[in-house]
Amino acid sequence: xxxxxxxxxxxxxxxxxxxxxRCSPKSGHDTVSWYQQALGQGPQFIxxxxxxxxxxxxxxxxxxxxxxxxxYSSELNVNALLLGDSALYxxxxxxxxxxxxxxxxxxxxxxx
Amino acid sequence: QQPVQSPQAVILREGEDAVINCSSSKALYSVHWYxxxxxxxxVFLMIxxxxxxxxxxxxxSASFNEKKQQSSLYLTASQLSYSGTYFCGTASYNxxxxxxxxxxxxxxxxx
Numbered sequence: 414x415x416x417x418x419x420x421x422x423x424x425x426x427x428x429x430x431x432x433x434x435r436c437s438p439k440s441g442h443d444t445v446s447w448y449q450q451a452l453g454q455g456p457q458f459i460x461x462x463x464x465x466x467x468x469x470x471x472x473x474x475x476x477x478x479x480x481x482x483x484x485y486s487s488e489l490n491v492n493a494l495l496l497g498d499s500a501l502y503x504x505x506x507x508x509x510x511x512x513x514x515x516x517x518x519x520x521x522x523x524x525x
Numbered sequence: 526q527q528p529v530q531s532p533q534a535v536i537l538r539e540g541e542d543a544v545i546n547c548s549s550s551k552a553l554y555s556v557h558w559y560x561x562x563x564x565x566x567x568v569f570l571m572i573x574x575x576x577x578x579x580x581x582x583x584x585x586s587a588s589f590n591e592k593k594q595q596s597s598l599y600l601t602a603s604q605l606s607y608s609g610t611y612f613c614g615t616a617s618y619n620x621x622x623x624x625x626x627x628x629x630x631x632x633x634x635x636x
Contacts, residue, residue, distance in 0.1 A: 446622055455527075455612050455626030456567065469623040503566060510621040513557060513580060514614075516566040 415440050417506050417517035425523045426494050434489045434520045438506030445487040446514055447479060448503040456503055462487055463510055491522075499524045526550050528615045530627035537634045542601045545630045547613030549594045556589050556596040557614040557624060560607075567612060571598065600632070608634045 418437045426432050438445055444463045448456035458471035462481035481487045485506075491498055501521050505514035528549040535543055547556060555574045558581070559567035571581030573589035573596060581587070586599045600607055610631050614624035 444622060446624070448624075455629050456614075456624075458623050458625065461622050463621075469621045471623065507622060511555065511574075511616070512622075513569050513572040514622060514624065515569055516559075518566050 417442075417504060417515055419502075419504050419517040419520050421520060422518070423521045423523075425525060428494055428496060428524055430494050431490065431492045432494060432522060434491075434502055434504075434522075435486065436489070436504030436506075436517060437486045438504075439515050442506035442508050442515070443485050444507045444510055445481060445485065446505045446507070447487070447489045448505065448516075449473075450501045450503055450519075452500075459489070461510070468510060494524045496524050498522065527625055528613055528627040530611075530613055530630050532630060533628070534631040535633070537603045537607075537632065539603060539605060539634055539636055541603055541634075542599070543603060543632065545598045545600070545611050545613075545632070547596045547598075547615070547627055549615045551594065551615070551617045553589075553591070553594050553615050554618050554620070555616045556587075557616070558585075558587060558596075558598050559612045559614065560609045561612065561629075562609040570611075603632075603634045605634050605636065608632055 446461040447459040450456045461469040504517045507514045558570040561567040573579045610629045
């Protein structure tokens with residue numbers, strides 16, 4: 414049973430650039446949530462996708478956008494990168510909006 | 526609002542028990558518990574839903590006081606593998622799966 418997968422594992426970008434992160438949910442799951450985790454802190458909710466629509470959004474600027482595809486996989490896009498965007502980006506999938514979420518291994522983004 | 530976890534850190538000897546608490550000021554629909562080891566992703570431990578439904582690992586137990594908006598995670602007969610940072614994530618009504626995580630509790634189990 415394949416778990417949640419994310420790509421790439423690590424990424425280094427320059428301030429001002431744009432980045433796209435990808436996530437494939439666990440088999441049987443239809444909902445994808447994205448989180449940002451800074452070192453030493455808990456994950457911070459960015460947004461959640463279900464039925465290809467953004468259902469919930471956290472306190473993140475419009476530079477953060479996403480998409481969900483018909484096969485339930487998802488992308489997170491960040492434009493105009495800032496140094497403060499450096500973090501571990503986690504994708505989590507669930508079966509529906511309200512139930513337990515399983516996290517992928519994350520993408521470590523470094524902005525220089 | 527971010528839930529508050531206590532204690533912030535705890536050190537145990539193998540075989541000892543521990544309780545980690547999570548408290549919210551908002552009316553909650555569910556509480557989720559995760560363990561994260563350094564450099565790894567959070568691992569799902571337990572979900573507790575309003576109304577009493579819960580699901581999780583056999584060796585982990587937890588409670589959810591719906592009146593007080595508090596949850597506790599009980600770790601019994603701790604093993605070295607229990608070491609890590611424990612996070613509670615809370616979801617409010619009408620917020621779907623928007624989990625707000627606490628600041629974490631660092632648990633260290635020594636031989």
